[in-house]
Amino acid sequence: GDSVTQMEGPVTLSEEAFLTINCTYTATGYPSLFWYVQYPGEGLQLLLKATKADDKGSNKGFEATYRKETTSFHLEKGSVQVSDSAVYFCALSDRDGGATNKLIFGTGTLLAVQP
């Protein structure tokens, strides 16, 4: 079945460092891809998404490009802040058109940014 694999954490960075969190997927169709973020004590929030190959999702300085040839959707940010400390989840969903649109998540990557 469909699945998502993301790099294990924790990832510990100093403020203003460059961030990459790797995510690869396995899917039979043409899924949409998402990054969700979970701040301490809060619910999951959508960070960014991409719905087709070569699309780039971006938000709050984070970016991820849908790479069909490598089945990847790596999350990047050029300069992290302490406030970016959170757990980041990569996820995929079936395209709509009768599908449930349910999400399949990776295991999450904890990011800790130190001042």
Added chain:
Amino acid sequence: DTGVSQNPRHKITKRGQNVTFRCDPISEHNRLYWYRQTLGQGPEFLTYFQNEAQLEKSRLLSDRFSAERPKGSFSTLEIQRTEQGDSAMYLCASSLGSSPLHFGNGTRLTVT
């Protein structure tokens, strides 16, 4: 947009007891999802409603679990005869059609 609301935030129960959680989705959202998240893992899909119809159930959802969405608005998730393995965070999400899912803050269940 008041967001997805889940109650209670925390529930501690003894093994063998029944528990019920409630989810109030964003008001215009027709789709509602339940997920379970254990420590160090990503959320796992449990079940899905479109309006009041339950259209998909994961094999993770044993016969001790039942979910309802009687009027296509709020939903309840009941676990009968709880077991220690049921301890987890139970997440509710909603969406309008194929729009991205919006998640609530979850109900943390601890079975002692």
